[in-house]
Ligand SMILES: Nc1ncnc2c1ncn2[C@@H]1O[C@H](COP(=O)(O)OP(=O)(O)OP(=O)(O)O)[C@@H](O)[C@H]1O
Ligand SMILES: [K+]
């Protein structure tokens with residue numbers, strides 16, 4: 121049978137490494153060139169409109185200050201006033217530039233994604249079975265479309281018929297084709313990808329304009345980004361600080377008047393801008409966009425910035441097994457008959473119980489039986505018209521068929537066939553009438569076969585039947601095989617080093633679960649979990665105050681993915697899973713959470729570090745320029761005037777210039793992020809406080825003095 125390791129669905133071993141199969145349109149993360157600044161200038165200039173500044177209270181104050189000094193400079197022109205006005209506008213421009221550069225990095229990628237979608241036509245199936253050609257943009261949710269080898273999938277949807285290999289490189293940048301098939305957890309297809317061979321019928325699941333590609337484009341352009349709660353909180357803090365400094369500057373004036381020399385309005389405005397936290401106010405948005413972008417570079421699409429932040433603090437990671445830890449190509453490979461049952465009898469029952477089972481597991485049972493038969497065995501029985509399918513559900517963990525008449529069944533009379541998880545089918549057999557003679561011995565033997573399969577990490581399906589009024593009877597065991605993805609153990613060990621506990625939550629039985637858990641190296645395992653159990657486990661962890669990440673691929677994972685703080689859906693998974701989660705990993709790598717967490721932490725650290733720097737900077741500026749401004753008035757202040765700046769005007773102008781330039785200098789750091797290495801959190805905090813706190817205090821003294829030396833050469837300043 122299929123060896124899942126060689127299956128084309130298996131991501132290349134490199135799929136576990138960061139940035140696998142980076143497509144040409146991917147910009148190397150962290151790369152920054154001054155050219156990006158120049159290229160983003162037009163966009164930054166467009167953002168000078170006051171409406172754009174409403175997003176940030178600090179930058180709004182700078183904008184108003186720039187406008188006010190411009191008016192003042194026009195009314196009463198002086199070199200000083202004009203220069204202050206120019207540099208205040210530069211401050212606003214530099215802040216815009218930071219954001220524009222951050223957004224610009226995704227633009228090339230967005231353009232190539234747009235091309236993947238352009239001009240696609242769809243073959244829509246009409247109710248009468250005929251086809252019509254329509255532009256892909258006209259497809260609505262629920263439409264059925266046909267896609268054949270060489271054609272582009274016109275929209276997001278679920279495969280309802282067929283199996284095909286699909287090239288997803290337009291979306292994922294990964295060139296290895298993947299298998300998409302109806303029924304199971306690998307049934308979703310994404311608009312813009314290309315079917316390589318065979319034929320699929322797809323039910324469209326996305327409304328026009330709300331497709332995965334649309335969302336991805338909005339995401340990489342940064343246009344869909346909403347402020348996270350943390351950002352809102354920080355903005356509030358910055359706004360209150362701005363207010364405090366506004367009051368401080370306003371109250372300076374009475375003192376000055378009292379001492380006989382009112383300060384010019386231009387000076388007061390300039391002073392205010394220097395004192396409010398402009399550095400972090402200017403870079404805050406760019407830091408957030410860059411964080412999302414770093415995830416995109418690793419083929420992870422975060423639907424919200426909030427999820428990225430939460431990822432930085434995750435304590436527990438829940439993973440489902442099939443399709444997440446394993447490749448998920450679960451295939452029937454062997455039949456083990458119960459005592460007194462012939463191999464042919466078991467094969468026939470397993471096949472009948474699977475004919476209507478549209479899951480990959482079900483189809484693989486049919487394939488195993490039909491491929492393994494020799495032609496002399498006579499024609500295969502079909503199900504009759506009165507047959508009632510019992511579809512598989514994650515809750516019952518069983519599937520099968522009820523055959524009504526005598527013709528189809530071998531034994532005559534109504535016949536019910538079931539296959540499914542051992543515990544579920546054994547319970548079904550017990551409730552269906554009194555056990556026949558030897559039932560206990562049979563049950564023991566079947567259980568032994570079940571344990572055998574499970575201990576090897578396979579999934580056993582028990583097959584049973586119940587005919588007419590006779591007691592239900594166990595027929596044997598089907599072995600389903602699946603393979604653990606490569607490199608799991610080392611990567612889970614790395615998560616452990618990051619302080620994250622991994623828990624595998626699976627619908628499979630405890631023995632199989634334990635075997636796979638051992639191979640994969642997870643910390644804890646919960647077996648025989650229904651969708652509700654998965655959900656309940658997450659809620660319990662959250663009640664205990666822990667931040668939970670969940671990784672899954674199946675429709676049965678959807679509720680849990682929605683409940684988790686960070687819900688990472690496998691790109692190979694169902695659309696239900698992808699819609700429920702707040703991130704999608706296009707590489708379907710469950711250990712990708714390592715990168716996601718690192719990027720989340722890096723985002724939080726970068727924001728914290730630049731906030732520290734910004735505040736320390738402002739305090740230092742206060743002590744650097746106030747003595748210079750007022751030492752003429754209050755000779756006592758001269759002792760504090762350690763900087764010996766050329767003149768009060770020079771002091772103010774130098775501070776304004778320095779204040780603006782700092783923003784520009786820090787753009788690369790905001791985009792690249794402060795380096796994060798897994799280590800003790802408090803040690804990290806201490807290091808950053810020292811670096812950015814002390815740095816923030818020292819740098820302004822040096823910087824302002826340097827600018828002062830230049831500025832004082834100008835006429836009317838020195
Ligand atoms: N088509 C099927 N017919 C009958 N029983 C099935 C079928 N598919 C799976 N089962 C049984 O039901 C159990 C639960 O399956 P389910 O898909 O909910 O979870 P899972 O995929 O095993 O686990 P995970 O949550 O890790 O993906 C399986 O372990 C198997 O025993
Ligand atoms: K400032």
Ligand SMILES: [Mg+2]
Nearest residue numbers: 440442443674
């Ligand atoms: Mg699953």
